[in-house]
Amino acid sequence: xxxxxxxxxxxxxxxxxxxxxxxxxxxxxxxxxxxxxxxxxxxxxxxxxxxxxxxxxxxxxxxxxxxxxxxxxxxxxxxxxxxxxxxxxxxxxxxx
Amino acid sequence: xxxxxxxxxxxxxxxxxxxxxxxxxxxxxxxxxxxxxxxxxxxxxxxxxxxxxxxxxxxxxxxxxxxxxxxxxxxxxxxxxxxxxxxxxxxxxxxxxxxxxxxxxxxxxxxxxxxxxxxxxxxxxxxxxxxxxxxxxxxxxxxxxxxxxxxxxxxxxxxxxxxxxxxxxxxxxxxxxxxxxxxxxxxxxxxxxxxxxxxxxxxxxxxxxxxxxxxxxxxxxxxxxxxxxxxxxxxxxxxxxxxxxxxxxxxxxxxxxxxxxxxxxxxxxxxxxxxxxxxxxxxxxxxxxxxxxxxxxxxxxxxxxxxx
Numbered sequence: 001x002x003x004x005x006x007x008x009x010x011x012x013x014x015x016x017x018x019x020x021x022x023x024x025x026x027x028x029x030x031x032x033x034x035x036x037x038x039x040x041x042x043x044x045x046x047x048x049x050x051x052x053x054x055x056x057x058x059x060x061x062x063x064x065x066x067x068x069x070x071x072x073x074x075x076x077x078x079x080x081x082x083x084x085x086x087x088x089x090x091x092x093x094x095x096x
Numbered sequence: 097x098x099x100x101x102x103x104x105x106x107x108x109x110x111x112x113x114x115x116x117x118x119x120x121x122x123x124x125x126x127x128x129x130x131x132x133x134x135x136x137x138x139x140x141x142x143x144x145x146x147x148x149x150x151x152x153x154x155x156x157x158x159x160x161x162x163x164x165x166x167x168x169x170x171x172x173x174x175x176x177x178x179x180x181x182x183x184x185x186x187x188x189x190x191x192x193x194x195x196x197x198x199x200x201x202x203x204x205x206x207x208x209x210x211x212x213x214x215x216x217x218x219x220x221x222x223x224x225x226x227x228x229x230x231x232x233x234x235x236x237x238x239x240x241x242x243x244x245x246x247x248x249x250x251x252x253x254x255x256x257x258x259x260x261x262x263x264x265x266x267x268x269x270x271x272x273x274x275x276x277x278x279x280x281x282x283x284x285x286x287x288x289x290x291x292x293x294x295x296x297x298x299x300x301x302x303x304x305x306x307x308x309x310x311x312x313x314x315x316x317x318x319x320x321x322x323x324x325x326x327x328x329x330x331x332x333x334x335x336x337x338x339x340x341x342x343x344x345x346x347x348x349x350x351x352x353x354x355x356x357x358x359x360x361x362x363x364x365x366x367x368x369x370x371x372x373x374x375x376x377x378x379x380x381x382x383x384x385x386x387x388x389x390x391x392x393x394x395x396x397x398x399x400x401x402x403x404x
Contacts (some may be wrong), residue, residue, distance in 0.1 A: 047152035048147075048152070049146075049147040049148075049151035049154055049155060050155075051151075051154030051155075052151050052152040052154075052155035052156070053151075053154070053158060053159065054155070055155065056155040056156045056159035056160075057155075057158075058157070059159070060159050060162070060163045063163075066167075069170070072170065075166070076159070076162070076163070076166075079159075079162070083155070084229075089387045096158050
């Protein structure tokens with residue numbers, strides 16, 4: 001009777017933390033891909049501010065994710081994603 | 097049972113700690129002021145076209161500011177370190193943006209206004225004599241100021257910026273000089289009237305002003321002349337030779353002129369209001385006063401028309 005309580009509590013806690021971390025890492029990878037696409041389209045020259053802002057916010061997102069703050073990581077990642085998409089559009093590499 | 101209660105307590109305790117940890121920390125007044133100052137620096141840089149001047153630094157400053165704000169509200173420690181980092185990023189942004197923006201201001205400064213056009217030239221022209229009789233010539237004299245070229249119409253053409261030229265108009269003529277430079281043209285006009293005249297020679301018995309019968313054919317020449325120029329002003333000028341005193345000759349020339357004037361008026365071919373008679377004494381001789389023939393030529397009346 002004692003064991004199930006402890007086990008269940010531990011499983012839920014570990015699973016929750018793991019899933020949150022994995023989701024955050026996956027989204028960051030997606031934003032990194034968008035940023036790489038923008039870079040390939042010449043965003044560093046055509047939309048330097050947007051491209052560099054996306055890089056800066058993505059670094060912050062990674063930092064927060066590494067610190068174990070998925071909520072903050074997601075906030076910064078979203079900011080980075082917005083800049084990356086804009087940079088991609090401005091450099092003509094967006095969806096046609 | 098005891099263990100069950102223990103885990104329950106632990107769970108509640110953990111929940112309380114988590115709730116306390118998740119509650120955002122309130123920024124102090126000093127921290128709010130610091131963030132405002134950082135935002136103001138970034139806004140100033142953005143107004144100075146930081147997007148073009150310092151794109152990397154602008155992106156970095158924005159990210160650092162937002163990260164610092166997050167850290168300040170989420171954590172209790174190292175807040176000043178994060179704010180300091182954001183402030184430094186804003187300073188780096190301004191340091192790169194300001195000189196770039198100032199350089200752009202120099203580049204886009206409006207071009208200096210074009211130099212004002214040179215002052216317009218001026219010109220003047222006169223004729224000496226002011227009028228001529230048909231077949232005679234006059235001399236045009238002109239001058240210009242600040243002109244680069246000049247020309248006179250009526251077939252004269254391009255001329256120097258100042259000078260003289262003899263012209264012999266067949267009829268009354270207006271001469272216009274046009275002086276030009278980059279500031280524009282300037283014009284001056286002189287009219288040279290061309291008059292017609294005839295000369296008659298009449299003499300008087302000593303101390304008399306009556307017209308002698310012998311002179312009537314000469315006076316017919318005067319009649320014929322005024323008939324040719326109806327409704328025009330007629331000038332009658334009397335002259336003498338050099339025999340006698342100046343005062344006597346002046347009077348004699350006036351008598352001579354008035355005699356012809358009266359004769360013309362009496363003829364009815366010319367309006368008395370249009371005739372002017374003057375004596376000129378022995379001035380303007382047309383013959384040599386040392387010879388009989390010359391003196392005859394000088395004892396004369398010149399009749400000329402002077403236009404309408």
